[in-house]
Amino acid sequence: MKKVQFSDKFVKKTVAVALAVTLAGCSTPPPQNTSDICEIFRENRSWYKAAAAASDNWGMPIAIPMSIMYQESSFKHNARPPMRWFLGFIPYGRASSAYGYSQAKTVTWDEYVTEADRFWASRNDFADAIDFIGWYMDKTYRLNKVSKWDGYNQYLNYxxxxxxxxxxxYKNKAWLLTVARRVDDRAKIYSAQLRKCEKDLQRGWLWRLFFE
Structure with missing residues (x-):
């Protein structure tokens, strides 16, 4: 029987895919380069799939919820407000119940879970968190008539x-207006970056295994 030989490149990519599958259930660390949405999605290919699904589900551009998530948690799955201290050493709780990638508060998250029929959703799961932001943006559009492409006013609502x-x-909160402008600016940068790499991101792992 003829012995089949595989190239080193093929073996390395096969091992990489197997390792990625093995680690899929583990907590995902924040991306190394959060200033480039292409690099974010290349590092975490499943994130692009989840972001695209949320975009299809709620009719919003991918770049805005990604920019909101960057602002809220820096893509940390277990982010939460800092602990407050009495007299500098006695902890007495956090400023809010915000938690996870989207920093969704418990009450608002529960509203999302009910309205979107996603009773299995978790705030420390990226796919659920970005779907939550999409839901929030869609409701902002329906309640306050803010365009889903208006990152500035979408963030103020958020x-x-x-x-x-x-x-x-928000009108007397100069710091918040500055942050909202920063979110909108980052969303525009993310959008321009994504246009250059989205076609590649849409390709499946099998195509990348053999052709990259």
Whole structure:
């Protein structure tokens, strides 16, 4: 029987794929380069698939929820507000119940779980978190008529809540307006970057195994 030989490149890529599958259930560390959405998705290919699914589900561009997530958690799965201390050494809780990639508060997350029928969702799961942001953006559009392509006002809604935005609670918060502008600017950068690499990201792992 003729012995089949595989190239070193083929073997290395096969091992890499197997390792990725093995580690899929583990907590994903933050991307090494958060300033480039192409690098983020190349490092975590499943994140692109999840982001594209959320985009299809809620009709929003991928770049804005990714920019919001960067601002809220720096892509840390277990991010939460810092602990507050009384007299400098007695802990007395956190500023809010915000948690996970999206920094969703418990009450709002529960609303999402019910309305989107995603009772299995978890705030420290990237796919669930970006779907949550998509849901929030869609509801912002429906309640406050803010375009899903308007990163600036979408973030103000995300931070202040739908009622707070309607009341103009952000107007006297100069720091928040600066942050919202930063989120919008980053979303525009992410969008331009994604246009250059999305075709490659849409290719499956089998294509990459043999042709990259």
């Amino acid at each position: 931070h202040e809540g739908w009622g707070g935005y309607r009341r103009g609670s």
